[in-house]
Amino acid sequence: MSSTDPATGLVTTVPRTDFTSCDYVIWSGADYVTTVVKYNQVMAEPFDPAVAGEYFVFAFASTVGLWWVAHSVGKVVGMLR
Structure with missing residues (x-):
């Protein structure tokens, strides 16, 4: 075609x-x-270190936040057992 x-x-x-x-x-x-x-x-x-820092902080905070939520859910499930 x-x-x-x-x-x-x-x-x-x-x-x-x-x-x-x-x-x-x-x-x-x-x-x-x-x-x-x-x-x-x-x-x-041009490379902007401020924007790169914002991306890094967002990614790091998201990872720690997801770990914290998963850890809390695990503790709650552990208490329910």
Whole structure:
């Protein structure tokens, strides 16, 4: 379900509505370039230690919080036995 543009030589795909078989997904050149440019722009942003610290604190607090809840539930279940 793909077609080749004779002027540019780019291969494009036609959107499918039936997904009964697996086919290769082929991007046109413009779609690929747009995605790569967006990715490179995100990667070019400078590292912000404050934001990284916020992510770390959130992940650490979530882990400790989940452990604390599980530990408390275990204590309650232990008392009920």
